[in-house]
Amino acid sequence: MQNKKYSIRKTDFIQGNIACAEGAIAAGCKFFAGYPITPASEIAHHMSRRMFEEEGTFIQTEDEIAAIANIIGASWGGVKSMTATSGPGISLMLENIGLAVVTETPCVIVNVQRGGPSTGSPTIAFQGDMLQPKFGSHGEYQIIALVPSSPQEMFDFTVTAFNKAERYRVPVFILADALVGHMRERVDFPFEDEIVLDERKKLETYQGTHQKIFLDEDVAPMPIFGKGLKANITGSTHKEDGFRNVSDPKIMDNAIKKLSNKILKHKEDIIAVEEKYLEDAEVAIFSYGLVYRAVLETVNTARSEGLKVGSFRPITIWPFPQEQVEELSKKVKTIIVCENNLGQIYPFVKAAANGNAKIIFLPPKILGALYKQEEILNKIKEVIS
């Protein structure tokens, strides 16, 4: 291929997974570790070629547990790192994702979701792992997860994911699905100088045994390995200096709250939502990812029929846009939640609405076959009449 640098050709017609890989490269990713799995393998295919062109490293690990361990290790070595997999791989990674959270390690994890549980249906689009990033690893923590709906967003959101990971020293998820990963669409690549990149705040000089390298709600500087900073990093509960203390509840309380607040305090910067036609809407449709495409089409159709319907779409699903949904619930009478599962995010919408609006869950008739337009349109008409 002639266009070695993505910045040479401005647009391309490519697969979502490839767009994701190119987004990572645009964001400065220099390390990719992964294990083959459908429907995410194309990301590894692409990275196995591109990483070496970009002075980076690609490694196909022995399993997904090693993949996440590798990218965390690489991140402490000072490089931006990523792994990509599907549900079964994430299930294997969960313990070490918790380690990334508690050691405040920036990294990006892509889950191109497929049908589950277990081996499930590898090529069927399913939004079955929506809760997994937030609740899958044990303990109590906050994490960031973004939900793209197109190849363009696979590129754009992957850049954002790296930026948020760097800014908040936290693993960031891309929650795509099999169809978003596999569909081919036009992708407009920004030129290199159009991309704004965040870089992690680094500890510059060694500050002594009790240097503060963790648990700052405004993000502590990261002591990159090999710079004489004598980093003391552990997955055990620790204090600001990294020293473990696993017997004092006050230390645990401080660690859990600071880690969570580091994300929650910056919700305004982290959370992105997309609202369409909500100014006069009586009904809002809440949807994300692939489903959002069908919903937006339906809302356009409904509007052309004069129905007062709007769309609310969380781009950031974790942390959950609680306040935004609460605001929405005060504006509309009904919120219809459309998601390609049996209602994973629905309870969060209901809780955020807190009785302000009626919340209806509308799954697709056939999971994975997605919605026919009438399914959503009929529900809108039923609600409005």
Next chain:
Amino acid sequence: MKNTVEHPLKKYFRGEINYTTCSGCGNGIISQSILRAIDEIAIIFDQIAFVSGIGCSGWIPSPSFNTDVLHVTHGRSIAFATGLKLAAPQMKVIVCAGDGDTGAIGGNHFIHAARRNIDLTVVCVNNGIFGMTGGQVAPTTPYNSVTTTTPYGSIERPFDLSNLAIAAGATFVARWTTYHARSLKNSIKKAIEHKGFSFIEVISQCPVQYGKVIGMRNDPVSMLMHYKECAVNINKAKNMSADELKDKIIVGELVEKKNIPELTDEIKRLRREVSRK
């Protein structure tokens, strides 16, 4: 006037640390062997990173050693170390692992790191038991041992971790016991300087948990003397029959292969070739 002499290895410790291991544990001997090896090589300590997992062996570098230390999940230390080494190939990366880390939960990472010949030094503390969690059987526990999870005696055959490393392609493999502290130190020196995957198995006493299994509870001295009696150097063992070697511990430098391509070098080569295209 009191004449105080500073311990020659004190400079390598973070300070203000309460050492966490039980009295009589082999960790102290192994810590010293590692640090004495580093001291003799005269490598800058800041250029070395330690990675350890969960288990008593994890406490050898963490948090005591005053350099970069990454203390990770059980069994995964080699996988974390792989990522770190690939991202920072100029660093020396030393893994302190246990026999549970390497032989049980992390066996896969262990054999694949050996296969890749990535330049890591793995010091594996093999005490033949799960010590920290209360004396459960390990994949290294001898057949018919009574442990907290094998009350009728263990019915599985143990792993020989050094042989496993050799079979998987490790390019430097040595085994010693904590009785052989100086030889251990010398092999660690070689391992650190060796370009490629090096594996040092240290048969180490756990007087609290494994001591119970062999009737030497809280008696580290007897355990060390037992190692002395059982140890047979590889040079001597070569001429001994399997029967003669039964219940013996073969010690020494078992494998040293040079000029086998090392992973970070291979990556550098690949980058050069790709950039020429």
